[in-house]
Amino acid sequence: MDARRAQDLLKHITQDEDYGLKAMQKASLAECISMVNNVLPECQKKAYEDGNDNDAGFFSKMTENYRALIIDKIKEENLLWIAYTDLTGYPYMIDGDMIVIYDFAAAKQIEADLNKAGYRVTFGNVDKDAFKTEIAHMYRNGYKKICFMDGKMEPFVVEREELYPYGEFFKDDYITNPGLQAAMLNYFQEFRKQAPLENRGDILKRREQIMIDMMLNAEYMVPCVKEETEEEVEISHHFIDITDRVTEKEEGEHVIAIPVFTDGFEMDKCYEGHHENMLYKFDELVSLMDELGASGIIINCLGISYFMRTALMKKILK
Incomplete structure (x- = not known):
């Protein structure tokens, strides 16, 4: 936005009876x-420097009021661009946050910098409905905030709760593991990064430990098939043969993994409409692997995989 346009909007804010509300409603999101x-904020800073507390308070109040207007504009915006990374298949994560571009001209440079x-990273465009769905996934996957960027000024940072509350998407009894999801995304985004491992050892070690703790x-959630007879309930588990996908294996070994999931959405990617499942803690999964003779578990096989x-x-359980 050029200086003339900024002065025009500022004039409306300081002189109009509605404090520039109509003008700001007509203004673009950018x-x-x-x-x-x-x-x-610059007006507020200058007012403080001039010792004018009344003007400083006014500009502070206007900043607060128009933040709410921006949130409303974001929710109605029909063209935003989200940064996704092929390393995980999820939105690119920076310090636990998600990047959204509202000016596509900036996306190419940001994309180039991240790919370098x-x-x-690639940017995918979303309308307001798809964007709302992404907020739901933010809760599942542990993203905390959104950094709205145009590549020119500091990001406009918004808490997910400012946009839509958790209860808009999930009931209290819905199983989610946002801490684990975020830890896995944070670790594998760095681990799979196409860059030399040198100088990344410490950060990878820290992120891996956080992931293990989670x-x-x-x-x-472990999908299963339950068959009831008059005498007992028989439970069988699904398995996936990932022999061809595993590089480190013994000669002739068949690598059989039991699929486990962090939430129902991840499970439905593989077993849509299949609602039979059991909840297992990590130590119980170890016992299950021994019982079934499986090679191991595969977490979110159509997600982080x-x-x-x-x-x-067994080693990390000790």
Whole structure:
């Protein structure tokens, strides 16, 4: 936004009876963000420097009021771009947050910078309904905030709760593991990054430990088939042959994984309409692997798709 347009909006805010409400409602999302991120805070700063507390308070109040207007505009915006990474198949995560672009001209440069760093990022456009769905996935996957960017100024950072509350998407008894999902995404995004491992050892070790801690404390949904007779209930589990996908294996070994999931959405990717499942803690999964003679578990096989051998499960359980 050029200086003339900024001055025009500022004039409406300081002189109109509605404090510029109509003008800001007609302004674009980018213009409103520029006013709240840059123009109004600068006016507030200058007022403080001049010792004018009344004006400083006014600009502070306007910044707060128009933040709410921006949130409403975002929810009605029909063209936004979300940064996704091929490394995980999920939105690119930066410090637990998601990146959304509201000015596509900036997306190409941001995309180029992230790809140069090895993150294999592409921007996918979403309308307001698809964007709302992404907020639901933010709750599942542990993303905390959204950084709205145009590549020119500081991001406009929004808490997911400012957009839509958890209860809009899920009931209290819906099983989710956002901490584990976020830890896995954070770890594998860095681990699978297309860049030399040098100088990344410490950060990978820290992220891996966080992921392991989350794994040990999580509950997992395991799809199963229950057959009831007059005498007992027989339970059988699904399995996936991933022999061809595993590079490190013994000669002639068949690698059989038991699929486990962090929530119902991830499970429905593989077993849509299949509602029979059991909840297992990590130590119970270890016992199940021994009972079934499986090679290990595969977590969210159509999501993060992480295979963990039984031997490693036992090792981290100690």
